[in-house]
Amino acid sequence: MEFKLTKGMTALALCVLNLILFPDNVQGMDIDGNWSPWSSVKGFCVNPDNPLALVSCGGGVMKRYRSCTNPSPQGAGAVCAGSNTDSTPCNTNPCPLPVEFMWSEWSECSARCGRGQQRRYKMCGGIRKRLPEMTAGHGDNAIRPTEAPVLIPGATAPPAGAAAPAAASSLPGGKTWIDLWELELSSPCIDQPPLEMKDNENQTVRDCNTWKYYGPEQPDLWNHTNCPDPCSIYKCPKFSKCDTKLSTTEDPVLRCTCQMGTVMKSDNSSCIVPPPTTPTPRPIPTLPAATKAVxxxxxxxxxxxxxxxxxxxxxxxxxxxxxxxxxxxxxxxxxxxxxxxxxxxxxxxxxxxxxxxxxxxxxxxxxxxxxxxxxxxxxxxxxxxxxxxxxxxxxxxxxxxxxxxxxxxxxxxxxxxxxxxxxxxxxxxxxxxxxxxxxxxxxxxxxxxxxxxxxxxxxxxxxxxxxxxxxxxxxxxxxxxxxxxxxxxxxxxxxxxxxxxxxxxxxxxxxxxxxxxxxxxxxxxxxxxxxxxxxxxxxxxxxxxxxxxxxxxx
Missing domain, CATH: 1.20.1070.10 (Rhodopsin 7-helix transmembrane proteins)
Structure with a gap:
């Protein structure tokens, strides 16, 4: 193959040779700056609002760098346009929720009126749920996986009194920390919740009481919507009167009191005429022997x-x-x-x-x-x-x-x-x-x-x-x-x-x-x-x- 040397190539070679042999001759020239390639090693995944805090979940950023040295600007040459850093989202997986947030809401009390039980179940499978009254803390729960932030090796903690980071900082794509926290939670289901009322690893049970009573001074102020007057439901035996004066703040107590001189049978089935009482035997009166003789x-x-x-x-x-x-x-x-x-x-x-x-x-x-x-x-x-x-x-x-x-x-x-x-x-x-x-x-x-x-x-x-x-x-x-x-x-x-x-x-x-x-x-x-x-x-x-x-x- 025949190689031909052109005029342009000859001029470039002579220019390079001149720079090498006579560098001082370049000064005084105007050269525009240009970016170096991006660094190949990315940094730690950190909180964008607190670069010293490592982030393992909930979303952080990793940065890479470049410099305006390819070539550096000289004379009246232009500076490199753009940023010397680039942020890439990292560790965007949701943070683990607190244990109490892993359960469903408590069910209604099993008893419409009185003592019963409430149940809640462990959430499993694909769940997307925002628990009530927790919005204000979503950001903190997402960006603070531990109580004390883990610092980048060699970094120092922010000074005391420094302002706390915002609860919902903007991320690329227009997402917020709350959106990231609300990502789907996936947990394996071991088995379905059982029907019987007992504790196991997928459900918890607690006692409840829907009876509300305000004492004998105000016997008509209990929860009549769910708890009607027990005396209107229960039928007392003949010759007896029903009342709830013995009810407590926790339980309704119904009492049937016999009237007209009758008494309640031992099995509470009916009012009967009281049986005649056995009189107490009269003690035998005695006198001292001398008095008795007199x-x-x-x-x-x-x-x-x-x-x-x-x-x-x-x-x-x-x-x-x-x-x-x-x-x-x-x-x-x-x-x-x-x-x-x-x-x-x-x-x-x-x-x-x-x-x-x-x-x-x-x-x-x-x-x-x-x-x-x-x-x-x-x-x-x-x-x-x-x-x-x-x-x-x-x-x-x-x-x-x-x-x-x-x-x-x-x-x-x-x-x-x-x-x-x-x-x-x-x-x-x-x-x-x-x-x-x-x-x-x-x-x-x-x-x-x-x-x-x-x-x-x-x-x-x-x-x-x-x-x-x-x-x-x-x-x-x-x-x-x-x-x-x-x-x-x-x-x-x-x-x-x-x-x-x-x-x-x-x-x-x-x-x-x-x-x-x-x-x-x-x-x-x-x-x-x-x-x-x-x-x-x-x-x-x-x-x-x-x-x-x-x-x-x-």
Whole structure:
């Protein structure tokens, strides 16, 4: 191949040779500057607003350099146009979100009203999501992967007090740091969230409560939209009232309260009439041994007094052989009261109650009832004579008075024995018991007789002005009028003695024993005096004896 040297090439070669051999000859020439090639090694990926901070995610820049030395401008030559640096985006991958941002929002509470659970799930797959109320921090979360920036080796930290970088700096392509942070997040899905309510690695569960209550002072201010009044939904049993006064700020509490004296059944199924309560057994009253001996002696003394007076009265009338209908009635009163007090002498009580004690208690009940029955018959006899119902010998015959006076009490006692036999007698006395149903069987008939007797006495007093019947026995009529007044005194005394005696034995109280003794003495003396003076023969005898005594004194 033939090489030809042209004129231009010859001139260029001569110019280069001149520069090499004679460099000083170039000065004074005008040469334009030109850029050198770009550096092949790029720098660190840094924050464009803080070149000393390395960026590993969220977007940074890498810079390359060139110089205006190819050739350098000389003389009046032009400077290189453009920048000597070039920025290229780097590490634009999203920064990892904080752990709490990796979960979905909490679901609604599973319970519409009351306690339930909320769930949230771990986000996985392709997700593009901006969490609420976090916009202001997007830039910081994107450009600050660590709390303290990692500095380029050999660099120094910015001075204290330096202004913080902007939260959303512009990047090539018009993107911002917020746009970069909102890039898709990709996380592998291990498995789908399970249906059962339990924790696992893909979901979390927490308790929730949609019940809102403002206390019993404002019971109608709870969340009625989701929580209607429980009483409007739940039906309480019959005879009960529903209320929510026991509700708390965390839970509704419904209560059904039974009305009209009923009580709730143990299983809360219905309101029932409360069963009768078992009464607490009454403690047995006790007295010290010495006191008990004294009260026993006092009680026997009281019975002895009335026995003595009644015995004298009976013997006196037997001596005079007085057995008219009126006297038979009074004699039965005396015999029954005497027999009742004789039954008080034995101390047959023990634990358990022996049969002897029950028999004594039955006899005391019977003889006291006989006494009050004959007092009622005496009042009937007296009224028939005073009110001129009959001419003589009273309304009933002697046999009729005996049958009624002894038979009716026997029926009353037998009736009580059919139902309350086990309650006759006690472990500490053989008197009448007062803490069982036998109390009504003992006192109700006697009280009825006492009230009836007082009624007849009052009626007889109002009928004294009635004209007597023709051929009326004036002696019997006078005796009946005396009986009207004496019975008005004897009856309350005997009733008071009966009640006081029963209470003294039941309560075991010394004052009651003392009162019983005094009443028995008064009853014995009163019956002796009034029964003797109410009959004409004995009244004449008393008058004769009194006159004789008066003459001897003169």
């Amino acid at each position: 009260t026993g002696a006092v009680s026997r003394t009281a019975s002895t007094l009335i026995i003595i007076f009644l015995t004298i009265t009976i013997v006196l009338f037997l001596i005079f052989r007085i057995f008219d209908p009126h006297r038979i009635i009074q004699m039965c009163e005396e015999i029954s009261l005497l027999a009742a007090h004789i039954c008080l002498f034995p101390t047959a009580y023990a634990k358990p109650v022996p049969v002897e004690c029950r028999v004594l208690s039955i006899l005391v009940h019977y003889f006291f009832t006989v006494c009050f029955t004959f007092m009622l018959l005496e009042a009937t006899h007296m009224y028939a004579m005073v009110a001129s119902v009959v001419k003589q010998k009273g309304l009933l015959s002697t046999k009729q008075n005996l049958v009624v006076g002894w038979g009716v009490p026997a029926f009353i006692v037998l009736f009580n024995m059919c139902f309350e036999y086990e309650n006759y007698g006690a472990v500490y006395h053989c008197w009448l018991t007062m803490d069982t149903g036998l109390l009504y069987g003992q006192f109700v008939p006697i009280v009825v007789m006492v009230v009836s007797t007082f009624t007849l006495i009052e009626a007889a007093g109002a009928s004294e002005e009635y004209p007597p019947l023709k051929d009326c026995d004036e002696v019997d009529r006078t005796t009946a009028k005396i009986s009207q007044r004496t019975l008005l005194i004897i009856l309350p005394l005997v009733f008071a003695s009966f009640v006081t005696g029963a209470l003294s034995e039941y309560e075991q109280q010394v004052p009651l024993y003392g009162t019983f003794t005094i009443l028995n003495g008064v009853v014995g003396g009163t019956m002796f005096f009034f029964h003797v003076t109410s009959h004409p023969k004995t009244r004449a005898l008393v008058t004769k004896v009194t006159s004789s005594l008066c003459k001897k004194k003169k």
